[in-house]
Amino acid sequence: MNIEDKNYIRNHIKIYNSLTGKKELFQPINKKYVGIYVCGPTVYHDIHLGNCRTFISFDLVFRYFKHLGYKVRYVRNITDVGHLENERDDGEDKISKKSRIEGLEPMEIVQKYTISFHKILNIFNTLPPSIEPTATGHIIEQIDIIQELIKKKLAYEKNGSVYFDIKKYNKKFSSYGKLSHNKIDKLFNQKLKNNSSVVVEKRCFQDFSLWKRANDNHIMNWNSPWGKGFPGWHIECTTMSTKYLGEIFDIHGGGIDLKFPHHECELAQAIGIYENKNLAHYWMHTNMLTFNGKKMSKSTGNFLGLKDIIIYNKSFHPTIIRFFILQSHYRSLLNFSYQGLINAEKGYYRLMNAIEKLKHFSTKEKTKTNHYYSSTFNIIQWIKDCYNAINDDFNIPLLISFLFKASHIVNNSSSVINNMGCSDINLWNKYMNHFIFDILGLQTLSLEKNSSYETSKKFKVLIERLIKFRIEERKRRNWILSDRIRKELSHVGISLHDDKLC
RNA sequence: GGCACUGUGGCCGAGUGGAAAGGCAGAGGUCUGCAAAACCUUUUAUAGCGGUUCGAUUCCGCUCUGUGCCUCCA
Structure with missing residues (x-):
């Protein structure tokens, strides 16, 4: 084996496939190309460290394939359509809610948190994806696909909303649950079993929405053959992944919390439309980053953002956090x-x-x-x-x-x-x-460990002069003064490590 | 209730059907005016009970524990 010849290495990559539960030899569809789709964030808040873990993990996958000489198309979406906080009809959508709280237009919220998302990932030294499509930029394509599903009788319209018909789908393909190993009749939902208008609308409570009718208070809405509304959560990923990577592509990734229902539904939609057996050959799921033993989650309030990582007035450089994350395997729980x-x-x-x-x-x-x-x-x-x-x-x-x-x-x-x-x-x-x-995408830290201090120019000069002065005093073997200066500097967080005197 | 996964030394965290990586901490040392840093050496572990096997931490079963999903979520 010649180390410089990457072919051998390329031919021996094994990936744990969530779909089969086994480590499998990676064989790309096209020899020189790798297509990856990763579910991105809903842009209505600053992403937390849990979100970062997933994107850092896939950044590594992206970097590795590139390193091996593959032409990689890495697609990661931005969910900028306001999905409802729950499936109840009167629920508020997350982006509208945030726009009400912050006093901004929904698209201002989307813009603000998309920029924030990029900034945070950039701080962690993750590479930008090849394509970063937005849900709002692909409304027409989503509507087309929904119409196709209706044509195939795998979806039905009710009161301006369109739902995916799981029973019909399963009758034809019998594959709903193949990713998460769930059986539809074993699924249950305590909240939805209570009187909800959605349940009444759906033929079966497991049916999921492809298009939702917009209520009067729903600002983000688009015209469609079924009236004003907005797309369901899962359809954007099926639409955009296949638009840019083809009907079947190599790797589909995301956090393990998206495995069900999100990825299961994406898969069902894709199989329904394209009638292939799969959407992606390899499904990769990253495990959760926990805090206090529980998953970091915006909705429960159990999360840490980049700004929260300060202890004893000491902050950690993001590359340290990246290294911390990379020290555990992506499929393991990390606290x-x-x-x-x-x-x-x-x-x-x-x-x-x-x-x-x-x-x-x-x-x-x-x-x-x-x-x-x-x-x-x-x-x-x-x-x-x-x-x-x-x-x-x-x-x-x-x-x-x-x-x-x-x-x-x-x-x-x-x-x-x-x-x-x-x-x-x-x-x-x-x-x-x-x-x-x-x-690994680690970075060198230009300054010493105390780099997190905001140091003004004058302060820096002063410190440098003081250190120079101390060196002179050490040469004169003036231990009392030099030790005192060292001690004083350590009080302001500057530690000096002496070498042997020449 | 269903599905998926997890349990490794003081802490964090890999791997393997055949003497259990690595990091941090602890202990000892080198270096040094001293201190620190750096570096070197080093002690300690496979949740419990059965089974398969010449041999199990690894495979199988049960029990216990923890996590995620079955609303929104990376």
Whole structure:
């Protein structure tokens, strides 16, 4: 296996497919292309860390396929249609509600939180998707698809709303529930069983809406063959994913909380329209980020935003939060904790120190060019191990353990490194950078650990002069003064680490 | 009630039918004017009960525990 030849690595990627419950060999539909669709946010509030986890996880998938040389089309939607807070007819939609609270037009709310969404993800160093379609930008396409479903008798209109007919669909395709393994007759809904006009309207309570009639108070509405209304939640994803990726594409992703009913309904709609057996070959679901042991969720109030991550007046750089998130596998539950962040921060600096050291090794002149094989460290094997870890359903925690192993060798075994050829060290350096920066998407922090302090220019100059002064005093062996300055600086959060005096 | 998943040292978190990664903390050390940092070494773990097997943490069954979904949600 030639490490520089990515074909071998490309042919050995395994992905856990939620649809089958198994890890499967990844085989793209078109050899050189990968199509990914990920469900994006409803833009009516600042996204919280739980949302970020999912987008960071898929950012890694996107980065990895790109790194391997695939042409990736990553589509992630923006839900900017105000869906109802619950299925009751008199319910208010989330965007309207927010616009009432903030005194803005619904589309102002959408604009504000779309910008915020991009800003937050940018802070986390996630790459923008290839296409980011909005639900409001695809009303016509959604209406077309709904009409198609009506034509196929898989949907029916009632009082200006259109519902997906699950019983008819199941009779024809018998596949509702294939993703979530739910059986329709076993589903229940306590709230809807109480007198609700929606239940009366629907033929079956599991039927879901494709188009909803707009009440007078519903500001966001569009003309349709069934009167003024707005599209249902699931139809936008079926419409936009297939518009940009084709009737069947490679990977469909999202948070595990969307698996049912959202993804199940997306799938049903797609099968109903295109009459294929599937919508995406691989369904990936990221697990939840919990806080106090419970899922982070806007509606319950149990969530943390980026601004909330401050402890003892200390904030964490977003790249530390990213590293914290990546240290657990995307399918595992991860509980947010400050101790976890502190641990991640220390580990992060350990890796960064190693990368700095390695950089110096690689710039040194070396004469040897042969690959160095030792019983303790084999660079080629190490690179393979790293790729194998990612290839095994994106096992990033395992990859990180290999990175720590490498950093351990950088720190510990200068004899090993001295025996290595120049090409090996360059290779090592190159792949450390690939893994840490290109794939994990971590960033170097330009300032020291105290970077979070808002420091004015004058203050910075003052500190620099004080430190310079202290160095002079240390050279004069004026320990009392230099220790005092160190202590005073530590009170304002600036810690000094002395080297040996020359 | 149904479906899906989970349980690993003090904490966080991987993997595996054949001597259990890694990080943090703890302990010891190197370095240092001192301190810190950095680095090195190192102690401690597979929820319980059965079964399959030469051998189970891994596979199967049961019990207990926790989580998500069956309104809106990443």
